[in-house]
Amino acid sequence: MLTHTQAIVISALKYGEADLIVKAYTLSDGLKTYMLKNVLKSKKGKFRASMFQSLTRLEIIANHRGADRMEYLKDAKVANNYMSIYTHPVKMTMAIFLAEMLKNTIREEEGNPALFNYLEYSFEFLDTTERIANFHLVFLLNLTKYLGFQPEQEKNDFPVFNLLEGVFQEIPINDYCIEGKNVDVLKKLLGIDFDALEHIKMNKATRNEFLNMLLLYYELHIEGFHKPKSLSVLKEIFG
Structure with missing residues (x-):
């Protein structure tokens, strides 16, 4: 299900050489985990690693498929710059x-x-x-x-x-x-x-x-x- 919601970043863990596994608390679905492919190496992608610092608040679009699933972000932007x-x-x-x-x-x-x-x-x-x-x-x-x-x-x-x-x-x-x-x-x-x-x-x-x-x-x-x-x-x- 494609979901447009707010999210607060809880953690971002490097996975492999270039990926991030991000845990975020979402307004719509509570705690969710996202796999961000190649975010640490790509300079042309829509995501930057700096967007996923602890407690950053985001506006995201993601395909939420259910509990206990690794999800994938389709889009994200910082909702509030601290x-x-x-x-x-x-x-x-x-x-x-x-x-x-x-x-x-x-x-x-x-x-x-x-x-x-x-x-x-x-x-x-x-x-x-x-x-x-x-x-x-x-x-x-x-x-x-x-x-x-x-x-x-x-x-x-x-x-x-x-x-x-x-x-x-x-x-x-x-x-x-x-x-x-x-x-x-x-x-x-x-x-x-x-x-x-x-x-x-x-x-x-x-x-x-x-x-x-x-x-x-x-x-x-x-x-x-x-x-x-x-x-x-x-x-x-x-x-």
């Missing part, structure tokens, strides 16, 4: 990290307009803001809503958060119950939008501890999840 993500080294590092997180968490090959719109809005905000130190924390926390394991905010006056159940409690009941500073940060970030980032102050140690907790939360709720390879670089930069 102003700073690919030129700002810290933003670029964050973009690589977030793209890895999306690659490790999104599996559904079906349309989810709410998730697509969230990703589109988030990356446009990242492109235009200068307050980025805690952006990834808010992004990942809010992403859980669309992945189906958002922390419940009921009883958020309780001092314990159960990572396994995603709820606040009065006392710990298993090895995945956390207390203290990470719970305080969780309560502060739950439900906020990126506009509130300017009011969030966090030192390196607190930020890294909370990120480690978030990644454990993802690991507990997504089968086969593994930490991004770019995690160590991200932590180093925000130190």
